[in-house]
Amino acid sequence: MNVQSEIDTTAALRADLAAAFRLCHQMGWSESVGNHFSAAVSDDGRQFLLNPCWQHFATIDPDDLLLLDVDDDQTMLGDNAPDPSAWAVHGTLHREIPAARVILHCHSPYATALASLKDPTLLPIDNNTARFWGRVGYDLEFGGISDSAEEGAHLAQAMGNNTVLVMRNHGITVTGPTVAEAFEDLYFFEKAAQTQILALSSGEPLAVLSDTVAEATAEGWKAYRGMAQRHFEYLKSTL
Numbered sequence: 001m002n003v004q005s006e007i008d009t010t011a012a013l014r015a016d017l018a019a020a021f022r023l024c025h026q027m028g029w030s031e032s033v034g035n036h037f038s039a040a041v042s043d044d045g046r047q048f049l050l051n052p053c054w055q056h057f058a059t060i061d062p063d064d065l066l067l068l069d070v071d072d073d074q075t076m077l078g079d080n081a082p083d084p085s086a087w088a089v090h091g092t093l094h095r096e097i098p099a100a101r102v103i104l105h106c107h108s109p110y111a112t113a114l115a116s117l118k119d120p121t122l123l124p125i126d127n128n129t130a131r132f133w134g135r136v137g138y139d140l141e142f143g144g145i146s147d148s149a150e151e152g153a154h155l156a157q158a159m160g161n162n163t164v165l166v167m168r169n170h171g172i173t174v175t176g177p178t179v180a181e182a183f184e185d186l187y188f189f190e191k192a193a194q195t196q197i198l199a200l201s202s203g204e205p206l207a208v209l210s211d212t213v214a215e216a217t218a219e220g221w222k223a224y225r226g227m228a229q230r231h232f233e234y235l236k237s238t239l
Contacts, residue, residue: 013039014062016179017049019236020104021057023183026239029108029190030057035171036086037104038094039179045098046070050090053083070095085147092152093175097159100175102182107171110193120166124214125199125206128192132185133218137162142169164189180232181225 017039024030024037033054041047049065051057066082068075070091075081093103114120120138124130139158143151155173159165164185165173172189176182199206209217 010041011062013041013179014049014065016232016236017065017102018060018062019232019239020179020183021051021060022239023235024104024106024186025057027108027187027190029106029186031107032056034083035106036083036090037102037106038086038090039102040094040098040100041067043098045094045100048090048094050082050086053081053086085145088148088152089146089155090152092149093156093159093173096153096156097175099177100159100163102176102179103173104175104182104186105171105173106186108186108190108193110197111166111172111190112170113197114193115166115168115170115172120168122166122189122192123196123206124209124217126192126195127217127221128188129195130209130214130217131188131221132164132192133214135162135218136164136166139165139167139170142167146170178228181228183232183235184228187231 017037020037033056036051038048038050041049047067047069050068051060052064052066055064066080068082068091076084076087089105090103093100114122122129122132122136124133137159139155141154146152146155155165155167159173159175163175167173172186174182174186174189176185
């Protein structure tokens, strides 16, 4: 890739990530000026884009995004230092899981409600819940604000080879190869969590799909992967 192509690719990534922040707020998933989205720029994930410290999601433009390097030990010493939690968690996740090109973390209402259950397992009870069969990790050891390198390493281990991490008593983290695909999973996971919470609220037993049917349903979703880009293009057009 030549220099101009790299510049164009990074510019497009900045535009998509900035849109994701604004859409997250539009959907009611933002939380004051907290939470963080990031996207890897380098192949090894060590250079990545991150939202500035305490800037509201609804105001983030492409040029506002910080370009950080996990190997820069001066990052937290400057005037424009990122949020300590974002640096500790997203920096570690990008370093440890370079395949996680985009990392979206928020406290969306139904995903957080699910994460607050003693057993926060997402059960396959419909198409959307079964979509995530076999690719959800669970961190069951909430220890307060995630602002240390040790906590970042713990979350990377909990994520493993999964693309979604349910953080009990905390929220949700979703990864993906592109902003569109990560945002699509964030969108569908919130819908899936909503379905499960509403079903549980009935007090009636859940009709849980068999492992075989759940796996087949998740496999069937792969043919619809192109939905993510089309959906994200539409959502961006509404901004």
